Amino acid sequence: MKETELFLCLLTSCVSCCFPPGAAGPRLNNNQLYKFSYTTDVLLDRTRGSKEGGTGYKISSDVDVNLVWRDPGSKDDQLIQLAISNVRIGPASRRSEKKNVLHGSTAESVLGKTNLAALTKPFLLHLRNGKAKAFYSYWTEPSTIKNLKRGLASLLQVQLNTGKVIENDVSGRCTVEYVAVKGQVTRTKILDTCQTEETGFTTHSQVFGVSRKSSSVTTFTLEDGFIRSAVAEETHSLAVNARRSAAAKVLSRQTLALVGTEAGPLEAAGKDVAGVVKSIDGKLAAVGIIAEKVKSQCKGCPSLFEHWQTQQKQLEPASLSKATAPRSFLAFIQSIRKASKDEILKVLKSASKTSLPQVVDAVTSSQTVASLDAMLEFLNFTDAKGFVLQERFLYACGFASHPNERMLKVLLDISKGKIGSSDIKESVVIIMGALVHRLCEKGGCNLPTVVQVKKTILDGAGSAQAESEIQMYLLALKNSLLPEAIPIFTKYAESEVGAYSTIALTALQRYDVNLITDEVKRTVGRVYHQNQRIYEKNVRAAAADVILSSNPSYMEVKNLLLSIGNLPHEMNKYMLSKIQDIIRFQMPASKVLQQAMKDMVSHNYDRFAKVGSSSAFSGFMAQSADVTSTYSLDILYSGSGILRRSNMNIYGASKGAMLHGLQVAIEAQGLETLIAATPDEGEEDLESFAGMSALLFDVQLRPVTFFKGYSDLMSKMFSMSGEPMNVVKGLILLTDHSEVIQLQSGLKASAEFQGGLAIDISGGMEISLWYRESKTSVNNRGALVVTGNVTVDMDFMRAGVEVSFETEASLDFITTVQFSEYPFLVCMQMDKTTFPVSEYLTKYESLSSGKSVVSHNSKKQLVPGSEFPLHQENSNMCKKVFDSSW
Secondary structure, eight states, rough: OOHHHHHHHHHHHHHHTTTTTTTTOOOTTTTTTEEEEEEEEEEEETTOOOOTOEEEEEEEEEEEEEEEETTTTTEEEEEEEEEEEEEEEEEEEEEGGGTTTTTOOHHHHHHOOOHHHHHOOOOEEEETTEEEEEEOOOOOSSSSHHHHHHHHHHOOOHHHHHHHHHHHEETEEEEEEEETTEEEEEEEEEEEEEEEOOOOOOSSTTTOOOOEEEEEEEEEETTEEEEEEEEEEEEEEEEEEEEEEEEEEEEEEEEEEEEEEEOOOOOOOOOHHHHHHHHOOOTTTEOOOOOOOOOOOOOOOOOOOOHHHGGGGGOOOOOOTTHHHHHHHHHHHHHHOOOOOHHHHHHHHSSSSTTTTHHHHHHHOOOOOOHHHHHHHHOOOTOOOGGGHHHHHHHHHOOOSOOOOHHHHHHHHHSSSOOOOHHHHHHHHHHHHHHHHHHHHHHTTTTHHHHHHHHHHHHHHHHHSSHHHHHHHHHHHHHHHOOGHHHHHHHHHTOOSSSHHHHHHHHHTSSOGGGOOOHHHHHHHHHHHHHHSSSOOHHHHHHHHHHSSSSOOOHHHHHHHTTTTOOOOOHHHHHHHHHHHHHHTTTHHHHHHHHTSTTTTTHHHHHTTTTOOOOEEEEEEEEOOOEEEEEEEEEEEEEEOOOEEEEEEEEEEEEEEEEEEEEEEEESSOOOOGTOOOTTTTTTTOOOOOEEEEEEEEEHHHHEEEEHHHHHHHHHHHOOOOEEEEEEEEEEEEEEEEEEETTTTSSSSEEEEEEEEEEEEEEEEETTTTEEEEEEEEEEEEEEEEEEEEEEEOOSEEEEEEEEEEEEEEEEEEEEOOOOOSSOOEEEEEEEOOOEEEEEEEEEEETTTSEEEEEEEEEEEEEEOEEOOOOOHHHHHHHHHHHHHO
């Protein structure tokens, strides 16, 4: 006999010693009343616990169980009656009278007379082979009461042999694993498999997402053919990935213990279950064992307009750098999600001119049918004067946490209609690309509207004639990350128009390495090595970035190394710095680079001693067990010392997921005439231009132009105030996680985690011919608040815990170039100010009578400011720049 067969045989013999031979589940004796004590409690706290203990409540009662009917042909087909009595309610953990919201209360005063009467009314459970086939109660009973009864009934469902099965119980349709040992059966519910009607949503990005760990184990003690005791314990822990200390847990327990037996009612006569149930009470109905939805009603809650009146000061522009702004933003979103279209319109129409953009952010981020309808009625896209509000609406759509097909359809309809501003037309199409990517990520690539938009942007990139339209469609495709767009980007990478090539190459760098084929690599190689035509330096630099980030081969890397020395002066230095940075920071290409550099032909003093001011540097902004944040700064100058390209990137990584948090790229060209310098090869006929492009949380935004053309340049130079130009400003919903956790006890926990960011990114470029100095700046201001709220609400009794953290920070990147002498002096500075980080814990309990208890805890710390390190050459240069006198 095999070992497994022997083991199963032993298990079977162990179980049969406590149950009648051939029994599939627990069997009740006729004419016997089983008397149980029953307790269910729920406790909420932060995951690692707190000194004063959690919050929650415990419901205790007596339960009488008896057999009503048994199928004459099957002893395991039974109809059972359960009756709850002697109900008591108390706190789930010890606490003082002052902190006990239930002190002096009775079950009737808490539940109410009607609810208590419904709870103590007997109900029926049809068990067949230990599985719940039907649950009978009354349609008119409150959903909360029926769910509590379902939680009790589900405890009687047990099978006597080891194995996995799919069961229906109060939690839904779940896969359950049974392990039967002598006198005991352990039931482990695999909660990830449970199918319920109530579905939630979560943030698409794992970095700002929420992780949940859950377990549900019930241990049955068996004696004399029936359940002696059942103890169930279920835990759910939810944590914000980016800061796992912002976490909450729900602990739910059920205990059913047999107190004794006595003579009970005789078995009812009848041919089938339906007939027997009808003979007992015609109002009893099969209402299903799976929990039904509970609509929680907020008594005494303010209306949306009333809520807005209390929050509007925090959403004025002056408050956007403070944590109060995103905190109010998150609370406002919660109110909007419960509001009607008319209520939302009332707020939109009453908001001040200065606060209205922030209201648009909140309404759009709410992502409800009513909020989208309100925005469509409020905004007039034919009016160019509404540019600011229209773009805020579009960007909020682009950052939507869980967009649906309808949102994309709305943008598609807008794009087909009359639009007053050409910039808005561009933003609509670009953001449509971002929504296509999000919907495809969720498996919606074949939705009718997604298919239609995919065709629109794919065809548009090939058929458009105007330069602005081609760029618009290329940027939309860059956001979409559609594999079908790779051939289009490959084609445009070799374009004679530098802007097209740059967009195409930077887009290719965003794709999964596995999608970058040999054909794509050959094309990019031709661009870098200028095999067919001369390209601008920034195009070649972008091509090098694609090669180095796409698992380069030994020969590809060797050819890059061999090119150093034959490139334009500043590009030699840029490539040298790029390669050294990859090796120093241990990026994926570092191993093959080190291998190629063993060859002295490609790695020698002549190549690796090139001087210049261009550079590439990467470093860590923050490292913790939860999240790692890195930054990179790439600066490419023209041979005359004027900035050609500045590229700042910030990335976040958590649990194996990567998020491109920020990219700000400043480009300038055709400025050599200002200082009577000679342009580099291939850049002799470039029009004077400077602009900035931003990518925020994986979404490419519409580029901003500082000036275009010589006359525009001169007018801007003489009118320059030194004030940076705004790139993006507003409130963004970063974390958005909502779910209903159906507990086995019949209670429901609602989990809501939201993270809001108030952000202000601006950039500028100044050129002083008098002092022969240029300065570019990128200023980032932000305030972040993340809150997690887990609540168990029974209408008549509510308990919950809120965990949150917040911070306010600023990051400045400034590049100063003095070109009064050669070699020119370049100083880069990247500074973060000292910023606070605060964590909060709030626990609350309340009764429908209005009585409540709330406790608060907080912890604050200051993170010291610093200047982020760059390479030593830069430090030496900065000393010269700031030591030199004007």
